[in-house]
Amino acid sequence: MNKPKxxxxxxQHTLLRLGAYLFRYKWLLLLAVVLTFASNTFALLxxxxxxxxxxxxxxxxxxxxxxxxxxxxxxxxLFFFASSIxxxxxxxxxxxxxxxxxxxxxKDVFNKLTELPIGYFNTHQTGDILSRISxxxxxxxxxxxxxxxxxxxxxxxxIGAFSMMLYLSPKLxxxxxxxxxxxxxxxxYITGKTRPLFRIRSAKLGELNGFVExxxxxxxxxxxxxxxxxxxxxxxxxxxAAVDSYYTAEYYGNITGPCVNLVNNLSLSFISIFGALLYLxxxxxxxxxxxFILYSRKFSGPINEAANIISDFxxxxxxxxxxxxxxxxxxxxxxxxxxxxxxxxxSNDTEPNHSNQASTPSTLSEQTVIIEGDVTAQHxxxxxxxxxxxxxxxxxxxxxxxxxxxxxxxxxxxxxxINLLMRFYDVDKGSITVDNYNIKHVTRRSLRSSYAxxxxxxxxxxxxxxxxxxxxxxxxTLDEVIEASKAAKIHSFIMRLPKGYDxxxxxxxxxxxxxxxxxxxxxxxxxxxxxxxxxxEATSNVDTRTEQQIQSxxxxxMANKTCFVIAHRLSTIQNADCILVIHEGKIVxxxxxxxxxxxxxxxxxxxxxxFEG
Numbered sequence: 001m002n003k004p005k006x007x008x009x010x011x012q013h014t015l016l017r018l019g020a021y022l023f024r025y026k027w028l029l030l031l032a033v034v035l036t037f038a039s040n041t042f043a044l045l046x047x048x049x050x051x052x053x054x055x056x057x058x059x060x061x062x063x064x065x066x067x068x069x070x071x072x073x074x075x076x077x078l079f080f081f082a083s084s085i086x087x088x089x090x091x092x093x094x095x096x097x098x099x100x101x102x103x104x105x106x107k108d109v110f111n112k113l114t115e116l117p118i119g120y121f122n123t124h125q126t127g128d129i130l131s132r133i134s135x136x137x138x139x140x141x142x143x144x145x146x147x148x149x150x151x152x153x154x155x156x157x158x159i160g161a162f163s164m165m166l167y168l169s170p171k172l173x174x175x176x177x178x179x180x181x182x183x184x185x186x187x188x189y190i191t192g193k194t195r196p197l198f199r200i201r202s203a204k205l206g207e208l209n210g211f212v213e214x215x216x217x218x219x220x221x222x223x224x225x226x227x228x229x230x231x232x233x234x235x236x237x238x239x240x241a242a243v244d245s246y247y248t249a250e251y252y253g254n255i256t257g258p259c260v261n262l263v264n265n266l267s268l269s270f271i272s273i274f275g276a277l278l279y280l281x282x283x284x285x286x287x288x289x290x291x292f293i294l295y296s297r298k299f300s301g302p303i304n305e306a307a308n309i310i311s312d313f314x315x316x317x318x319x320x321x322x323x324x325x326x327x328x329x330x331x332x333x334x335x336x337x338x339x340x341x342x343x344x345x346x347s348n349d350t351e352p353n354h355s356n357q358a359s360t361p362s363t364l365s366e367q368t369v370i371i372e373g374d375v376t377a378q379h380x381x382x383x384x385x386x387x388x389x390x391x392x393x394x395x396x397x398x399x400x401x402x403x404x405x406x407x408x409x410x411x412x413x414x415x416x417x418i419n420l421l422m423r424f425y426d427v428d429k430g431s432i433t434v435d436n437y438n439i440k441h442v443t444r445r446s447l448r449s450s451y452a453x454x455x456x457x458x459x460x461x462x463x464x465x466x467x468x469x470x471x472x473x474x475x476x477t478l479d480e481v482i483e484a485s486k487a488a489k490i491h492s493f494i495m496r497l498p499k500g501y502d503x504x505x506x507x508x509x510x511x512x513x514x515x516x517x518x519x520x521x522x523x524x525x526x527x528x529x530x531x532x533x534x535x536x537e538a539t540s541n542v543d544t545r546t547e548q549q550i551q552s553x554x555x556x557x558m559a560n561k562t563c564f565v566i567a568h569r570l571s572t573i574q575n576a577d578c579i580l581v582i583h584e585g586k587i588v589x590x591x592x593x594x595x596x597x598x599x600x601x602x603x604x605x606x607x608x609x610x611f612e613g
Contacts (some may be wrong), residue, residue, distance in 0.1 A: 039086035051291030098145035125210030136319035154302030373562035380430035405573035408582035456537035488523035
């Protein structure tokens with residue numbers, strides 16, 4: 001019962017959002033309206049002049065006033081030529097406007113993606129997001145550059161043609177009192193049935209793009225497990241669903257045009273019959289009837305065209321709805337107005353504030369503090385869903401310059417803990433502090449800039465090796481990059497490449513090994529002047545010997561930095577100052593390697609399990 005109302009409100013909302021984009025170019029749109037009016041006005045004068053030329057033909061052999069015929073024909077050519085020029089200028093202008101709107105939309109969507117919380121990307125397929133920023137925006141762009149012009153032209157043409165028909169014969173216009181209501185009711189009925197079909201079509205195309213993106217990025221795994229045939233079958237299902245939804249939407253969407261065209265042709269038959277009767281009664285001339293028929297075609301033609309492009313508008317509304325739904329997603333919570341900013345100890349662009357007293361929001365007004373890296377969690381709880389807690393009563397204290405290792409079985413909550421430290425998520429209860437400042441009262445940007453981070457899933461972009469290593473630091477020199485690369489044991493490999501540090505990495509570094517990619521990300525982290533470091537299985541893709549070399553180099557370079565290390569190979573974190581053992585979302589043990597072995601608990605079982613068999 002409420003569904004049609006909800007759809008109507010959603011459609012109105014989508015129209016308003018599209019209107020807001022159009023309003024940014026209101027003066028250009030005003031010029032477009034002027035060009036549309038001028039083009040259609042000149043075009044509408046043609047049928048009247050044609051009627052005058054026909055009336056210059058009198059009954060009888062050779063009884064034609066050629067001077068009048070040529071006179072009206074010359075003006076017809078002039079007006080039609082002017083109409084074509086204005087129409088061409090209008091098309092160019094609308095292409096420019098639609099291009100600017102598409103550019104603005106893509107910029108807004110991309111900017112929005114950078115503001116969305118990490119959780120959004122965990123619940124939405126990458127391919128579907130790409131579909132919105134490419135296919136859906138292209139659909140809106142095409143509609144604005146062509147369909148909008150066509151609709152605007154149709155409105156002026158219909159009004160002008162109807163006015164001219166009233167001028168020629170008000171009686172003959174009564175024919176449309178029957179045919180127009182039929183066309184309107186028919187169009188409204190069909191579009192009401194087809195609108196949901198276009199929404200389904202956009203969704204299915206998004207699902208298909210998401211599936212294709214996943215399969216392309218997972219080609220190695222797919223082939224390693226001999227899933228080619230299975231993947232092809234799944235693709236056939238997704239492809240068939242997308243094609244079927246596309247066909248269904250287009251099939252039923254295009255029914256409107258032929259139906260309305262049938263009604264318009266019916267009106268033409270009525271005009272011919274009643275026009276002949278009026279001619280016999282002496283109420284109309286042959287020229288008038290000819291002009292009226294031409295105007296009737298101009299009157300009914302746009303109605304038919306509008307019916308044909310309604311299917312395109314349905315697709316446009318569905319695409320725009322998906323775009324605006326993304327733009328209306330809840331963003332990451334904004335920082336408090338009086339949130340403090342962290343600065344690293346090596347930074348000298350602000351006056352230091354050595355106050356380590358815990359501050360409340362009311363006392364944090366525009367404070368900038370230099371931190372040392374003292375991290376504490378007190379009774380911290382977190383859950384992605386309210387009834388499914390992930391971390392429970394987390395307590396630890398990491399003193400500045402210490403190495404804290406986090407171990408536990410898969411799914412125990414290790415990476416979630418790191419996400420909380422970086423404020424990708426906020427704790428539900430309890431607190432996490434840095435130098436006694438609750439991180440909820442700290443700007444996210446400054447907090448995240450206080451950490452260097454190396455993840456298990458490496459990320460490189462298309463660019464030179466130098467650009468990839470220097471990614472997180474401005475105005476970095478080549479010598480600094482080389483120093484970090486040597487520490488990460490990747491310098492010698494880079495120098496063996498034809499162009500050294502100028503070597504271009506392809507998409508996500510597919511032209512180098514996974515281990516080498518990870519070494520580059522480690523060098524990137526080493527380059528940052530931060531007091532805190534996070535390593536999430538950072539050496540999982542390198543051999544044991546290289547890992548030992550990296551550990552040694554990291555210990556030397558990262559002295560006096562607070563380090564959080566997630567590791568599955570427990571042999572790599574034996575020298576940690578404190579090891580946190582997480583089991584089912586709780587820290588069940590903590591201490592040094594030797595202390596934990598003496599407890600004969602979970603850690604000992606995990607450690608000994610590595611040597612079994």
